[in-house]
Amino acid sequence: MASKEGKEKAQQFTLKTPKGTKDWADRDMVLRSRIFDTISSVFKRHGGVTIDTPVFELREILAGKYGEDSKLIYDLQDQGGELCSLRYDLTVPFARFLAMNPTIQQIKRYHLAKVYRRDQPAMTKGRMREFYQCDFDIAGQYERMIPDSEILCIAVEGLTALGIEDFVIKLNHRKILDGIFAVCGVPLADVRKISSAVDKLDKMPWEDVKNEMTEEKGLPIEAADQIGEYVKMKGGVDLLVKLQQDELLMSNESAATGIKDMEVLFSYIKSFGIQDKLSFDLSLARGLDYYTGIIYECVTSASAPPSDRTNKDKTSKPKDPDQDVSEYVGVGSIAAGGRYDELVGMFSQSKKSSVMPCVGISFGVERLFSIIKAKEDMSRIRPNETDVFVMAFGGGKEWTGFLPERLKISKVLWEAGIGAEFMYKSKPKPRQQFDAADKIGAPLAVILGQEEYAHGMVKVKELGLGENSDEGRDVEIENLTDHISRLLVTIKGRR
Amino acid sequence: MASKEGKEKAQQFTLKTPKGTKDWADRDMVLRSRIFDTISSVFKRHGGVTIDTPVFELREILAGKYGEDSKLIYDLQDQGGELCSLRYDLTVPFARFLAMNPTIQQIKRYHLAKVYRRDQPAMTKGRMREFYQCDFDIAGQYERMIPDSEILCIAVEGLTALGIEDFVIKLNHRKILDGIFAVCGVPLADVRKISSAVDKLDKMPWEDVKNEMTEEKGLPIEAADQIGEYVKMKGGVDLLVKLQQDELLMSNESAATGIKDMEVLFSYIKSFGIQDKLSFDLSLARGLDYYTGIIYECVTSASAPPSDRTNKDKTSKPKDPDQDVSEYVGVGSIAAGGRYDELVGMFSQSKKSSVMPCVGISFGVERLFSIIKAKEDMSRIRPNETDVFVMAFGGGKEWTGFLPERLKISKVLWEAGIGAEFMYKSKPKPRQQFDAADKIGAPLAVILGQEEYAHGMVKVKELGLGENSDEGRDVEIENLTDHISRLLVTIKGRR
Known part of the structure; x- marks a missing residue:
């Protein structure tokens, strides 16, 4: 029996799910479950074990991990007791888990779960405020680049198993980027914000990024132009050779380390036979603060906006924040990740246990779903299993x-x-x-x-x-x- | 690379998960997954289809549904935009889903997901603030008590499939309880609070419940005594016969309807051959506001506190709210549910679509886990699947x-x-x-x-x-x- 209070309130509210969230049901639910099963089975055959962490963390655990994106974190209300926030990704909770369990010195863990971001939703393209991530991470002290190459292998196997053929993995290295910024004269204190400008190159033309660097962030025009020459470069082993011959860059210790890493990585990638899927791309920066080594993003033709981005009329962006912006954006990257060697150390109480190198991948299920559903004959899916x-x-x-x-x-x-x-x-x-x-x-x-x-x-x-x-x-x-x-x-x- | 802000903060926090939550890993995770698989396969063979709803709902959706327990709801902070709360159960979101999708006139849906309650945790007994529920609900206009009997069948099959043998399903009917309160002279406005006092009979002796009714809630002593005579009754078909001969009770329309329901239900339960598992128990009240028909709870020997509850020294309860109270409580009910015919109507915009009778069951996974783990040889579980x-x-x-x-x-x-x-x-x-x-x-x-x-x-x-x-x-x-x-x-x- 409904309480009186409830009956009165029933007239007052809008009948909907919160902004940027949705219900999943019927054939969509079956198709999404199949995506989970496919990704999990790839993770399992690479030796993954699964963990589950709470949907919210103590607020301090998330603080200082996401750079400019920190403003997108959902906080729980202070109802007395601890201050908590909904998790923003599965990586920081994993690092917190490792710091809390120092006896775990090596682990390949996978985790399929929802994360939360107060971002501008674009529902039909799978950009949600509540969405699933499917993560696989390898933690432990190992020989350089071997786990990194297996992670890239998992990216290729996962997308291939899902029937996605036309993808490319854009690959870069944070140490090379840092080296580029250094030799182009970016002050150390400005590296993070210049990097975050470069990260926007997949969404806006170089001229706009350059403006942001020079006018908003005060970088000299010559430095910006020099960065521009580097971040236009992409290729495969040919680019690696070109960088190895760049004496200015090789004189920078960070860049030289990153370039050596890439050389080793390319040899393993060749053994795995996945070199054709990779594009070494110096414009890739990735927004998150915690990456320290390779960074990469998997993109398909559906990742880009419908119109060529350099011709895009920026004034056509919707002004109503509640409007779905899906007409104006692509689905973005469908899987992404990188190496983060210092994140666990940020949580560790003792110096000794603070070194736990990690590298990982995260598949974006809603984005994959929107691509796979468009190709699928949904009428052939049976929502129930009654015999x-x-x-x-x-x-x-x-x-x-x-x-x-x-x-x-x-x-x-x-x-x-x-x-x-x-x-x-x-x-x-x-x-x-x-x-x-x-x-x-x-x-x-x-x-x-x-x-x-x-x-x-x-x-x-x-x-x-x-x-x-x-x-x-x-x-x-x-x-x-x-x-x-x-x-x-x-x-x-x-x- | 970690931001400076992050590095400074790293020294300040406690490395833990929020109160009442925990990480799941290793063999525990495998065992819990098996429990999910077992329960899902029972749900599927009863024709269930699965849905997924957001982890938070608009705050008004949850308002007025949980009676006294509403204070346990987790709210999200107001960061501009809609006011939201974490879901307290899977039933109210399901009802909201049905109200939003009026073309669905019949559905058997199951949903395995986490819910959130700011309750006193007792972690080792599986009483958590973040915990899984596994729900199966049958919605639609059907002939009286047929879906109810199948739900009880699912309770028996689910627990049996999990290897739990010594359980009993305590069964009652809200309309019979309402009838008892009416014939004992409880004013209509006080029914809910007297019912919530009766609901505590599994945690405290009758004398304490009676005190709560009379001293705290102002019920005359004679009325309380008369209620006491009824709520001590339990049995099977024999109790049904006894109630049918109770002229006072049968003269009350609500009670007579409930007793007729139970008569029909008992005949179906006999066809299913599960009558031995059921105990018709007039002391069962269930706290939630939304039940309108049968209510039930599955209990085992592990459900009760270690010591006989009538002898329990109440002063031994822990005073520190952060202390684990698991020494003082049992795991509680391991599955429970009931009929809620008016909940969907509370969300419906039109009168016409407002009737959507529902009956359901919810398995408490963490509680089942603590019972099953105690019997399991955990060393035989392999956390990974590498061949x-x-x-x-x-x-x-x-x-x-x-x-x-x-x-x-x-x-x-x-x-x-x-x-x-x-x-x-x-x-x-x-x-x-x-x-x-x-x-x-x-x-x-x-x-x-x-x-x-x-x-x-x-x-x-x-x-x-x-x-x-x-x-x-x-x-x-x-x-x-x-x-x-x-x-x-x-x-x-x-x-």
């Missing part, structure tokens, strides 16, 4: 409708692990029962007739055969579950 | 360590869907590699030797055989994945 519809036929004044008998037969099927439903009606008509079975797509009917049931028999009939339909077959109740189990194997193999 | 450890043996100054070759062979295995790991080391020693394989429990090793590899061969060796270990077998690389797949079927069947 059998239990019916009763009869008639006349004497007919009871056989409800108790339908309950008994259903229970027998359930106990054998067979999915079964029946109509919640004492005396249903045959037509109603067939329609109900049809609606849920049950492949089999078990039909209880008065005379046959009295002799311990029921009829088993395959459904959905249309013109090829037959009369079904009488089966003894004591053999029913065996018979149906065998039949289901045949039918599922055939359909 | 093969790829090794290289060799020696001498010339030996390269075969890292590129190990990468190639691993990639071949991964592409065939076989779980594989290798040491992230250029020149690992044989002992190190066997130890690493042993640590993750890999059943097979693929060993690359210099000479064999040159001839397109590798060795495949079963691990973990102890004294029965053999030398392994040389296999051509081109037949490797077929050979391993067949071998794994044999090994997994045997182990």
Whole structure:
């Protein structure tokens, strides 16, 4: 019974989910579950174990980890007790977990869970405020670049397993970027903000980024131009060779380390045979503060905005913050990650346990979903798994409708692990029962007739055969579950 | 690279998860996943389809649904925009979903997800502030008590499938309770608070409940005594017969409807053969406001506090709110639910679509986990699913360590869907590699030797055989994945 307070309030609110969130149901839910299963099985075959962390963390745990994006964190209200925030990603909670469990010196962990960002949503492109990330991370002290190369391998295998073919992994190295900024004369204190300007190169033309560097952030024009020459470079091993011949850059210790890393990485990538999927791209910067080594983003043709970004009329951006901006953006990167060797150390209480190098990948499920759904024949997806519809036929004044008998037969099927439903009606008509079975797509009917049931028999009939339909077959109740189990194997193999 | 702000803050916080929450990892995580799989498969065979709703709802959606427990709701901070709260259960979001989707007139939906309550945690007993619920609900206009009986059937099947044998389902009906309160002279306005006092009968003796009714809530002593006579009654069909003979109670319309419902329900329960698991118990009240028909709770011996509750020294309760109270409480009910016919209507904009009767069940996973873990041999659980450890043996100054070759062979295995790991080391020693394989429990090793590899061969060796270990077998690389797949079927069947 509803309280009075509740009934009065019922008139006052808008019936919706919060902004940037949505319900998942029906065939969408089945398709999304398949994406989870596909990604999990890739993670598992690379030795991953899974963990689960709380959806909110102590607020200080998240502080100072996300640079300019920190303003997008959802805070919980102070209701007395600890101050908490919803997690912004799965990486910082993983680092916190490692710091809390110093006996874990090596782990490959995966985690599929929701994260929260108070960002501008673009729902139809899979840009949400509540969305799933599927993360795989390798933590531990290992020989240079071996885990990094396996992570890139997982990126390729994951996207390929999901049926996505036309992707490219844009790859860069934070130490090379830092070296570029250094040799171009960016003061150390300004590196982070100049880096965050470069990060916008996939969303705005170079001229706008240059303006941001010089006018907003006070960088001399010559320095910006010199950076511009570097960040236009992309390629494969050829770019690596070019950088190795750049004496100015190689004289910078950070850049030289990053370039050596990339050389080693390229050799492993060749062994894995995934070099064609990679594009070494000096314009990739990644916004988050915590990366220290390789950084990368997987993009497809759906990642970019519909119109060529250099021609985009920026004034056409929606002004109403509640309007869906999906017409103006692409889905963005569908998977991304990098190396973060210092994040765990930020949480560690002792110097000794503070070194825990990590490298990881995160798949963006909603974005992948919007790409995969567009290619999928959704009508072929069955939202439920009911195998059998239990019916009763009869008639006349004497007919009871056989409800108790339908309950008994259903229970027998359930106990054998067979999915079964029946109509919640004492005396249903045959037509109603067939329609109900049809609606849920049950492949089999078990039909209880008065005379046959009295002799311990029921009829088993395959459904959905249309013109090829037959009369079904009488089966003894004591053999029913065996018979149906065998039949289901045949039918599922055939359909 | 960590920002300066982050590094400074790193010294200031406590390294922990928020109060009442915890990380799940390792074997616990595997066991919990098994519980999810078991419950989901029961839900699926009863025709369930799954949905997913956001972890937070607009605050007004939750208002007025939870009675006294509303104070336990977590609110999100007002950061501009909508006011939101974390979901308290999965039932109210489901009702909101139905109201938003009026074309859905019938649905059996299941939902496994976390809910949030700012309650006093008792972590070792599975009483958490963040915890999983596994819900199955049947919504739609159906013949009286048929879906209710299937829900009780699901309760029995779910707990049985989880290996829990010694449970009882305490069952009552809100309309009978309302009738009892009416005939005992409780004013209509006081029914909810008297009901919430009765609900505490599983945690405190009758005398305390009576005191709460009379002293705190102002009920006349005679009325309380009369209620006391009723709520002491429990049984099966015998109690039903007794109530049917109670002329005073049968004269009340609400009670008579509830008693008729129970009569119909008992007949279906008998058809399902689950009558032995049920205890018709007039003391069961359930705290939540929204129930309108049957209510029930599944309890086991672990549900009650360790000491007999009538002898409990109440002064021994911990006073520090941060202290774990698990020594003083049982795990409580392990599954519970009821009928709520008016909840969807509270959200509906039009009168017409406002009738959507629902009945459901919710399994409490953390509580089930604490019971199941206590009986489980946790050492037999393997946290990862790696099938093969790829090794290289060799020696001498010339030996390269075969890292590129190990990468190639691993990639071949991964592409065939076989779980594989290798040491992230250029020149690992044989002992190190066997130890690493042993640590993750890999059943097979693929060993690359210099000479064999040159001839397109590798060795495949079963691990973990102890004294029965053999030398392994040389296999051509081109037949490797077929050979391993067949071998794994044999090994997994045997182990």
